[in-house]
Amino acid sequence: MGEIVATARPRNSRSSRGRNLLAGLALGLALLPVLSLPASADCADVPAPGVDWRRCQFFGNDFSDRDFTGANFQSASLSNTNFENAQLDGLDGRRVHFVAAKMSGASLAGADLRDADFTSADLSGASLAKADMRRGRFYGTVFRNADLTGARLDNADLLNADLSGATWIDGKTVCDEGSIGQCRLKRTKAPGPA
Template sequence: MPSRPAPRRALPIALALTLIAAPAWAACTDPAGPAVNWRRCYHDGRDLKGVDMSGAMLREATFQRSDLSGATLQKVDGYRAKFFSAKLLGTVLDESRLIEADFTRADLSGAKLRGADLRNAKMVDTILKQADLTGARLDGTDLRNADLSGATWTDGKRTCATPSVGQCN
């Protein structure tokens, strides 16, 4: 009679649940790219011009004094991300989740923020000249001293006058 293989031993339930529920940790040394997970990573002072990080996880990451000019950050999750004094000239941030993000003194001239969720974001002294805010959610956003000259306002129809500081005139 042929012998049957030994039955497989199941993993203990606690170990199996640990393996299934283990969080995916950010790999802060991973190169910039679409869907990169840089959650809680520090990228202060980095040159990230022109990179494509569409769909990236940038929750609570910091980019203080970094240059992200011309980058594509479409549909990123940047909840509470910090962009203090960063350059985001012409950066595409369309449909990104940037709730409570901090853009204090950042330069977003010509940036695309169409459909971006910027609720409770901090944009104090931020340069938003010629930025496109069509469909952006700005509830609770602090635009104190922000330069909105020439920006397309959230309705997609109105262009902010020059000068427009702190609000779209």
């Protein structure tokens, strides 16, 4: 039988350690695109369904009649912007700022608008059916004739919001004219003596 001989491996010299380090660095750089986080928003992207405008800032732009279905506006600032008759269904609008935005006739059905700021925005005739508006700020927001069927308004601030003619969250109640800050039911006069 043959004899088993153990041999010691020579220690890496400085040059071989350097080569190993460079090889590891090259491998790491090659894997970087695979391991990197999802691409961040590009504020220069054109308005389109699914656009990612997270943390973007627009002021006074006209996006009326555009389709933003399923878009991501999370933490974006869109103050004084025109979204009249725009499609924003399924929007991720958490913490978005729509301060003084023109949004009459817009559709935000099923939108996630938690912690959003709609101070002084005009949502007349807008559809907010099944929108999640919890903890939102709606100071002086105009909801005249808007559809709030199934919307979640837990802890939302409706201070001075005009809800006149709006369909309330139950889908049946229509808020009386002059419903400021809360939905008031129409009062009917009780029949009196003849």
